[in-house]
Amino acid sequence: MNGTAAVARYTLLELSRRRVLLVFFLVGSLGIVGLGVGLRILYSLFESNPNGGFNPVTNQFVELQFVSLIRSALGTFGLLIAYGIGMTAIYHDLDSGAATSIFSKPVSRFAFSVGKILAGVAALVVIVGLLAVEARLVMLLFGGGYEDAITEEVLATVANTLVVMLIVLALSTWMNNIVAAVVAFVYYNVITGVMTLLHSFVNSNLIENGVARAVIDVAYWLFPHPLTSSIPAALVRAQVQAGGQSGQSSGPAAAVLQGSGPGDIAWWAFVMVFFAAVVYYSVRRRQV
Amino acid sequence: MAVVSVKDLRKRYRAGDPWAVDGVTFELEAGEAFGLLGPNGAGKTSVVKMIAGLIHPDVGSISLFGSHPGNPAARAQLGFAPEDPDFPKFLRASEILDYFASLLGLDEAERKRRIPETLAFAGLDAERRQIRQFSKGMKQRLGIAQAILGRPKLLILDEPTADLDPLGRRDVRALIERLKQSGVAILLNSHLLSEVELVCDTVAIMGKGRVLKEGTMEEVVPEGRNLEDVFVELFQAASPKRDQLPSFIDEGQSR
Numbered sequence A: 001m002n003g004t005a006a007v008a009r010y011t012l013l014e015l016s017r018r019r020v021l022l023v024f025f026l027v028g029s030l031g032i033v034g035l036g037v038g039l040r041i042l043y044s045l046f047e048s049n050p051n052g053g054f055n056p057v058t059n060q061f062v063e064l065q066f067v068s069l070i071r072s073a074l075g076t077f078g079l080l081i082a083y084g085i086g087m088t089a090i091y092h093d094l095d096s097g098a099a100t101s102i103f104s105k106p107v108s109r110f111a112f113s114v115g116k117i118l119a120g121v122a123a124l125v126v127i128v129g130l131l132a133v134e135a136r137l138v139m140l141l142f143g144g145g146y147e148d149a150i151t152e153e154v155l156a157t158v159a160n161t162l163v164v165m166l167i168v169l170a171l172s173t174w175m176n177n178i179v180a181a182v183v184a185f186v187y188y189n190v191i192t193g194v195m196t197l198l199h200s201f202v203n204s205n206l207i208e209n210g211v212a213r214a215v216i217d218v219a220y221w222l223f224p225h226p227l228t229s230s231i232p233a234a235l236v237r238a239q240v241q242a243g244g245q246s247g248q249s250s251g252p253a254a255a256v257l258q259g260s261g262p263g264d265i266a267w268w269a270f271v272m273v274f275f276a277a278v279v280y281y282s283v284r285r286r287q288v
Numbered sequence B: 001m002a003v004v005s006v007k008d009l010r011k012r013y014r015a016g017d018p019w020a021v022d023g024v025t026f027e028l029e030a031g032e033a034f035g036l037l038g039p040n041g042a043g044k045t046s047v048v049k050m051i052a053g054l055i056h057p058d059v060g061s062i063s064l065f066g067s068h069p070g071n072p073a074a075r076a077q078l079g080f081a082p083e084d085p086d087f088p089k090f091l092r093a094s095e096i097l098d099y100f101a102s103l104l105g106l107d108e109a110e111r112k113r114r115i116p117e118t119l120a121f122a123g124l125d126a127e128r129r130q131i132r133q134f135s136k137g138m139k140q141r142l143g144i145a146q147a148i149l150g151r152p153k154l155l156i157l158d159e160p161t162a163d164l165d166p167l168g169r170r171d172v173r174a175l176i177e178r179l180k181q182s183g184v185a186i187l188l189n190s191h192l193l194s195e196v197e198l199v200c201d202t203v204a205i206m207g208k209g210r211v212l213k214e215g216t217m218e219e220v221v222p223e224g225r226n227l228e229d230v231f232v233e234l235f236q237a238a239s240p241k242r243d244q245l246p247s248f249i250d251e252g253q254s255r
């Protein structure tokens, strides 16, 4: 498409000059290294404690703790970066009047929207990907065994932050970008959080009322919801094991926190396409 | 065939608002310089934005090089210098021009040739800062530069000299003359009447969305008068209180 590459290229150049994204990235990467090294030191202290003694479960447990912390660090910084990109990539052009010069050029609004979305996606994947590679390297400090889990976690995080970025991008073409961020935040972090939790209750038969189950099921599939990896479930299992209980009793708790299945992933893809279409629709309608 | 022709154009921004543009019709031929005049809020900017495909008319039709302004191909030969231009603020002037040259479909060799010359014309060749550090006048220069980059057949200039220094104004005047001679059609929005008088062949004077007077410069401006006289006469009747100053202006000299 004529112009898509130019729009994407110069949007990326702009994003690379935005100090706020650089700060999020630096704080995020320092945080991950700090977490890893700190936990490793704690772990060494624990290991050298004559009373505690060494056992393979604790090793695993510490690594899982690390994975869990990394998970929230990646998720948090991924989200911050998603907001940073979503709030500015299109909004600045529309708000400043730059769009007036751009849209009078022989470029279609479709090509413009595609270029903007591609740039946002590329920037987000690269930044979160770098943080993830760093996390993976830091994991070499530990025994290992959860590499696959972190890969899965990174994919889930990237997937979720992409949805958030697109939602903010789409909303920012309709409203002020700060309002857009607040709406997206409330929607994605509060409403979907409650829905995902309720849905997991349904899955694990904690809610037995048939009507309630149906309503929750429908709501869950009606709205975008975050993908989850199997890490939370593994963490619960490991915690239960470390607590010395039988493996049997971890069953229900782990089931509550099971990872996303193919259905969720297909739904995610649909949500991405849907919000990309919303971006195009509002850019097309936009009078500048 | 006319470069651009608009017929009975109407536009309002919100239902219930008065018409910002209320039935405007005109045509522009190659090599013609057309001045669209009128007081602030007359609807000049709305007219040119519709021609550039930036906003949609509610009523009426526009033919831009025989096509619809919403069609990107129709805009390939359009140069548009917006009123109060702005650009992606973390880019530099040369990057903006490279960006826009790509949108215009200019190849590498052509970009290498045109961009430095265009920057030099705009007096921005030595400027290394990003747009966010530009003054209004610098942005206006860049706005004109990006409009001529594609060597358009129709150049729309919306208040192009509002923020320019006298030298910049003279450059724009020379630019318009040269382009006109080479067959480019010019649509100039301005309320700097002496300037319009110098460069335009035909004018239309707008007020409240309507064309109140139009024709060649000779038709609109009688012998021995100038454009300003015509303009003031036209609008003074409509707003007789325009000369009244706020009453407090003459108060409190002693304090």
Ligand SMILES: Nc1ncnc2c1ncn2[C@@H]1O[C@H](COP(=O)(O)OP(=O)(O)O)[C@@H](O)[C@H]1O
Pocket (backbone or CB within 6 Å): B013, B014, B020, B038, B039, B040, B041, B042, B043, B044, B045, B046, B047
């Ligand atoms: N984006 C907008 N939203 C609402 N009203 C607008 C907008 N742009 C212009 N108008 C209104 O349309 C009328 C014509 O404005 P404009 O075309 O900018 O006039 P001019 O360029 O002659 O000064 C004015 O009354 C103005 O208030």
Ligand SMILES: [Mg+2]
Pocket (backbone or CB within 6 Å): B044, B045, B046, B083, B159
């Ligand atoms: Mg105007």
